[in-house]
Amino acid sequence: xxxxxxxxxxxxxxxxxxxxxxxxxxxxxxxxxxxxxxxxxxxxxxxxxxxxxxxxxxxxxxxxxxxxxxxxxxxxxxxxxxxxxxxxxxxxxxxxxxxxxxxxxxxxxxxxxxxxxxxxxxxxxxxxxxxxxxxxxxxxxxxxxxxxxxxxxxxxxxxxxxx
Numbered sequence: 001x002x003x004x005x006x007x008x009x010x011x012x013x014x015x016x017x018x019x020x021x022x023x024x025x026x027x028x029x030x031x032x033x034x035x036x037x038x039x040x041x042x043x044x045x046x047x048x049x050x051x052x053x054x055x056x057x058x059x060x061x062x063x064x065x066x067x068x069x070x071x072x073x074x075x076x077x078x079x080x081x082x083x084x085x086x087x088x089x090x091x092x093x094x095x096x097x098x099x100x101x102x103x104x105x106x107x108x109x110x111x112x113x114x115x116x117x118x119x120x121x122x123x124x125x126x127x128x129x130x131x132x133x134x135x136x137x138x139x140x141x142x143x144x145x146x147x148x149x150x151x152x153x154x155x156x157x158x159x160x161x162x163x
Contacts, residue, residue, distance in 0.1 A: 046058070047067065
């Protein structure tokens with residue numbers, strides 16, 4: 001990246017009311033089943049940007065190019081010289097988004113298709129989901145409370161110098 005530019009890895013993740021189970025204990029030979037009492041279609045969507053040791057997030061109810069564009073505008077307010085690394089999701093590359101990026105002089109780096117291992121923010125989402133796996137919530141507000149708490153925890157942020 002050029003000198004003076006703030007580099008950010010951007011991505012989004014979905015957190016649903018269905019539990020994210022990483023481990024359980026069941027009797028040997030039994031077939032474990034989990035009854036989901038929540039509506040699995042209720043979810044929170046999070047846009048995230050991972051800088052060097054810092055994050056910026058936006059929680060919304062759906063993922064589309066309009067929400068993504070407002071997230072980029074917010075990032076641009078805080079960083080006048082910005083370089084963003086994105087995957088090839090269709091809402092990252094719409095005409096409105098691309099014209100804003102070009103107009104504001106934002107540098108754009110696109111990752112190879114189907115290569116989430118190149119984007120360190122994917123590890124951040126994994127760490128958050130693993131942390132949330134130890135929590136219990138029964139509604140969307142409970143999920144939002146735990147999600148906001150997880151997003152504030154700095155030990156969940158991966159070190160990007162490993163990439």
